[in-house]
Amino acid sequence: MIIIDSISILHELLGYDKPKHPLITVIDLDTIRPKAEYYNVPFKLNFYMISLKNSSECDLIYGRQYYDFREGSMIFAKPGQTLQKGARSNREGSHSWMLCFHPDLIGSSSLWSKMGDYSFFEYEANEALHLSDQEKEILERIVQQLQIEYSGNLDSYSKDLLISNLELLLNYAKRFYGRQFITRTAVQKDSVEHFHTLLKERCSIEAIAQSGMPRVKTLAQAMGYSPNYLSDMLKKETGKTAQEFIKLQLLDLGIKFLIHTNEPIYRIADLLGFEQPSSFTKFLKLQVGISPVEYRKQHRRG
Template identity: 30%
Template sequence: MNELQFPGLYIGCATESHAIFPYLCRSGYYCLILTDSPVEICTRYGRLHCDYCDGTIIGYRPDTVCMEFPASYLWTVAFHPDLFKGRILEKTIEEYTFFSYALKEALHVSLKEKQILSSCVDDIRRELHHGTDSYKRTILTRHIIRLLDYATRFYERQFIVRELNNERLIRLYEKLVRQYIDEGKLTKEPLTSSYCAGQLHLSEAYFNDLLELQLGHKHNCHIQLQRIEIAKEKLRSSGKSISQIVQELGFPSVQYFSFLFKKITGVTPNDYRCFS
């Protein structure tokens, strides 16, 4: 450990041993690492042709299964959630979902973004050098949250510049959902976000954030919307009874289907069929 210490917080630099990282993860710390590895090495962290290449941010949550850390890095910030106990936060640490992304889903930053993030770390270092007083913990936690908020902003920017690739993933996802419903699998077991993420070769956290940013809703909501769209098709083009449609689409009851259908479309299933 270096001289910059505070209970629940660790700041590391490029000259320090990698041996500390597994210990930190096992001890319940969240880690954020900035590496400036060459472009050809950064491809292992999922860098696409549309990404920046001035640095790569990698996040690790506690008890990370894969202990693969970059060979070289500029800095790392590791903190324990207990550091924030008793503090009023706009969101919990668990809501910074990028800590649960896979290594291949790392954030590739521009030079300006790299400077902003490093400036946040410099602020943390300066406060660690300050003498201990009643303000120190509060100021440190604010600097850490600022760093995490900037990282979140830049991750969302990365989703935007990857628009074409994301559109392809969304099309594959929608095809997967439609096929699962059409084949009647939904009547046997639910289609989980974990399963869909696996089929798209994404972490579940990255997959869920992708849906939120691209579609504006979560996986379970998308399943319901898709089922209602298919139900509308069946009501328009088939003579099947509502109870048959409910059974085919895996709804728990006619009553629940009717409630959900009206909530989404504004009319009852019977009215929709009559006016179609």
């Protein structure tokens, strides 16, 4: 695996012209000329990457899976993501590009504190953003403005303008992903039903005893999603994240034990997969405002 720590090294490996800025670049994927030995070799980027594919002849291995990107699709990768270029080259004139920027560019800015809001940087390749022609034009105009800014004479305003344009680009991407969730409502509703079925299966006493409390990551993997995509999809469709649904399911089980059984609190905590009884007590207090003992006293019949 090749680890790429700088923009200049990336340009060199891709056979591209020298970068015009040390922390940000836009690479025209139609004109790269990497050496043959770099095809099908995994590489790890230690910076953020946004890539738009505008042809039907470009392949990429992203994370652990191969993905043949549809025309007009965009992917996002955070620092540390593993990528791999396939053997096929882009179609001439396709204008596919890759925007990369180093964390140091935004490290002391307000954008840095907001990066967690852009959860699509942790989506899988098959959860790419598929753009309409109008959406593509909007994003490409911003990318062109970024190129103009970092290619000119840098001054005291350059960094702020680069960061503000990056934030504008990411905010539009967030909006367009919201649109994509909406336009796929029928598919998403099936996914929500699948999630609820899977959650009930994984939240049974038998399943928890065998595998522990369900995690967003394992549920997402079982459904073929990334954890962030699953939670974002559920949030759009239901108003709740995957973690919130897990908590509600565990709460329901805990309440049933408290009301309908004589099991001691430590035993209930153990059955629900909590490592310590105090963890279950804290969990219930956060959800209903009182301890398990108080809840049992108030709601126990007879």
